[in-house]
Amino acid sequence: MTQPQVPRHVLPVLVLAQLLGTSLWFAVNAVMPDLQRELGWSTAAVGTLTSALQFGFILGTLVFALLAIADRFAPRRVFLVCALAGAACTVGAWWMVRDFTALMVWRFATGFFLAGIYPVGMKIAAQWYSKGLGAALGYLIGALVLGSASAHALRAMGDALPWPTLMLGVAALAALGGLLLYFGTGDPPGAVARVTTLQWRALGTVWTDARVRSSVFGYFGHMWELYTMWVMVPLILATRLQGTALSWTAFVVLGAGVIGCAGGGWVAQRWGSACVAGSQLAVSGACCLAAPLFMAAPDALFYAWLVVWGITVSGDSPQFSTLTARNAPPQAVGSVLTLTNSIGFAISIVSILLFVSLAETVSLGALLPWLAVGPVLGLWALRLLWHEEAQRP
Structure with missing residues (x-):
């Protein structure tokens, strides 16, 4: 059976809506230098607020999964509902920004509603693209990566953009993203009918189904x-740079x-998703192991190493x-x-707290070579799907 032709506007709308919706993740991080100067907060406040949002996202994804909200x-x-709710939480964070405890609660709530944006965006893409899903998700998650990186660009431009403008602007963009996706796309033809019961047995396939277990x-x-790599990059760069640079x-x-x-x-359309995921995971793991060599290398090699690591750490x-x-x-x-997102982000918090402390x-x-533990174990888990793809004609 061939996949019905997907309207050309669907993928750009999905990508833009995902970028705008997930911008909520970085609203406070981008303005933290200004808040630290104005309110006298310590550098530890950044980690506390980031962890609050991450914990909110973990709880949200767990609740959404157990209640089968997206299905x-x-x-x-x-x-749409989660984008508007997340935008409202960011406005609340702006309104009560001087109360650190209230700000932490608002960021936790923002993380909770992000559970209805990032994973649900992938579900919508999977509905539209029964074939070519790897390419579609490549653009979709690429938008999330660009949004993550944009916090550093916003920080570099912080002197030109007052922090209230940034926070309220991000809230408006997130709301726009929800409206854009809702009104800019429809239900895909042949979409699987929505379920009416909880999917406990289906969730169990994360462990019981060999193929699902391999990818998860x-x-x-x-x-x-x-x-953890994203958190450590500023520390790595601080050995040679400072400030706006x-x-x-x-x-x-x-x-x-x-x-x-x-x-x-x-590339996955030709070589397969397992091959691409495994290859990029192997290269990023090699970048971890090579850290002692490149940390002491000349500038050209040092920056080339970081760019290759940045490409592959996200690309899988x-x-x-x-x-x-x-x-x-x-x-x-x-x-x-x-x-899967819920468990994955819980693992990331453990890793971040451990490596930042060490x-x-x-x-x-x-320290950085120990990040390779993840890629090594990930490659071991992926071997089933990678082997199956290699056997196909």
Whole structure:
């Protein structure tokens, strides 16, 4: 059976809506230097607020998965409601920004509603693109990566943009993203009918189905490395740069992940998602192991190493999601993707807290190679799907 022709506007609308909706993630991080100067907060406040949002996202994805929200209700409506709610939480954070406890609560709530944006956007893409999903998710997650990197660009431009303008602007953009997706797309032809019951057995395929387990556990290895690498990049660059130059370089390094996501999606159409995910995971793991060598290398090699790492550390993510979406029970794709996100982000928090703590007493050259534990275990888990793809004509 051939896939019906997807209207050309669908993918650009999905990508733009995802970029605008997930911009909520970085609203406070981008203005933290201004808030620290104005309110006298310590640098630890950044980590506290980031962790609050991450915990909110973990709880949100767990609740959404267990209640099968994305599979029981229209995904476009879920995306719209969560985008508007997340925007309202960001306005609340702006209104009560001087009360740190209230700000932390608002960021936790923002993370909770992001569970209805990022994973649900992938569910909608999976509905539209039964074929070519790897390429579609490459663009979609590339938008998320660019949004992540944009926090550093906004920080570099912070002197020109007052922090209230940035926060309220991000809230408006997120609301626009929800409206754009809801009114700019319809229900795809032949979409799987929404379920009316909870999908406990389908969620269990994360462990019981060998193919789902292979992609999901590969993704978990990837998540051990990804967000910790993003957190460590400013510390790595601080050994050679400072100020605006550091922020712009961090934006380039992290933003390079768009190349890995979009380019990987294009290559996956020919070579397969498992091959692309495994290859990029192997290269990013090698970058971890090579850290002692490149930390002491001349500038050209140092920056080239970081860019290659930035490309590959993100580029495997869309293909892991593609593999999971393809192998999960069709009626529970949204719930399985959401549960996978929940566990993956929990792993990332453990990794971030561990490595940031150790960075106070251990040199970066000695510490960074241990990030390769995730890629090594991820490659071991992925071997089933990679072997199956290699056997196909």
